[in-house]
Amino acid sequence: METVKITKGLVLLALPALVTTACSHSDAKYKNLQTGEKVYIIKSESGQAIDSVSGKPVEFYVDLDTKDTIYGETGEVVNNKIVKTADNVYKLDESKFKSxxxxxxxxxxxxxxxxxxxxxxxxxxxxxxxxxxxxxxxxxx
Structure with missing residues (x-):
């Protein structure tokens, strides 16, 4: 019985380290363009890209495998179709889109x-x- 108690204690001590390692952003496939942080993207019911960890919408993100920049509202690849404003915010460059x-x-x-x-x-x-x-x-x- 004492061995079981020690094992449970070790598991409880190691659990935070395991959770931190499992939730590490190092294996994330995407990077939030605005924050520069690696993120895990999921889609909301409306199709909006959401950071699965924070639950916040992601406006623009980069696919680290393909290097494509993606607009989070639609999932459209917007390479070379965005601009960075004077206040360091990324926005769609409307002049690059055909009506x-x-x-x-x-x-x-x-x-x-x-x-x-x-x-x-x-x-x-x-x-x-x-x-x-x-x-x-x-x-x-």
Whole structure:
């Protein structure tokens, strides 16, 4: 019985070291771009990247295997599409992204575009898109 008590005592003493080693960030596959810390990424129900240890959203992270920078909101690879602001915060560089309208016009689909002041109407074979005052509405045809 005494051997069992000593073993339990050793296990209880060693447990914090085991937990610390198991939760070490050295084997993490991702790095939070903003903090520079290695993180374990999980996805929330909405698809947002979450640090599984802290439970906080991660806006941008780097895949340490592929070296890709990933936008945490969507999971999209955003290599060379982000900027660091004067206050050291990373943000998407909107000028590097094509608008939905630009993508549609380059798609090769038969597209009709009508502009009336600030209102823009786009018709394709399967969609009608109306953009007015920054609001976009899409209807299937």
């Amino acid at each position: 939905d309208v630009e993508k549609l016009l380059e798609s090769g689909e038969d597209v009709k575009v009508k502009r009336d002041g600030d209102e823009l109407k786009i018709k394709t074979d399967d969609k009608k898109i109306k953009i007015e005052d920054g609001e976009t509405k899409v209807k299937d045809r």
